[in-house]
Amino acid sequence: MKAEKAEIRKSCLTARDAIPTEERIEKSLTIADLGHDAIAFEPGTIISGFMPIRSEVDIRPLMADLRSRGAKLCLPVVLDKETIVFRAFEREAPLIETGFGTMGPGPDAAIVDPEIMLVPLSAFDDQGTRIGYGGGFYDRAIERLHAKGKVPKLIGIAFDLQKVEKVPAEPHDIYLDAILTESGLQLFKE
Template structure:
């Protein structure tokens, strides 16, 4: 796959996401949380890893707040080592965050480590086959590949605006597909089985 093809797809996807963000930034998080909680199969002991939204990303903060209030363990990713899988740190709404690489916000390095059962994934675009267009660093692809290789089961749930759906996204052999996508309009499973 040509890097230029993905670069062009990223530019188009970023423009599309930027265009809808302002219209959905207030009500989008609540709608996304509603659809996630009504559709995604959750187990009582699950740990759900989210992210702190950046720029025009769909914001999962309302979802994480509701999960935490309901008693679920929550986590956020941390880039512990460049070009390696993400580390996940236990986190609750209100816990302190520090600046990470690439302008992200992440838990303190001494926060407890955890292994997520569900990873809420940011993205630029998704398609009807569960392909995800990320930012090009490969962090989530490496992370999902490592978690899936453990054989314990993990769900990758993309969180996005419905306008971020694209057709036939470019895909490399190392790209990891989503199991679900949740938007302000609903939740959709990919690959047949909605469970783990």
């Protein structure tokens, strides 16, 4: 199953990498616009975003919109080979290299527990199964939140072309509640 997932990951990331830069920017802006109406929350809700790496959807415009609507933002930070935590992302806070090729708040930022998580991914299917980047960071982080009695809403963020017919699921996989692409928000469970 790991080999099958690796092949799907490679295929989807290759397709995503092939999206021309201008088109990727336009699709990212469309996703931000659609997210404005699709992602409902109360002011003060803690929402985790992410800084884009490689050819990921650039959700910085979406995060700016969420902040303007009262969300408290946080970003993932890699602590070690097994662990990410989510640090509060304040408007003027400097960002530092935080592992896995991304940027995030430094160690002075508070560690928080997100209530809504915008989740990067390599591939997804119609059942809400996702393939990440192979490190299991998000699965473990979500398991830690569940162990604390917290059940964050999980919204995958991807381009339409990252959808596959079927993602092979393993027992440790955690399913998405929804996926947001340039076609809109697709709910998998209420």
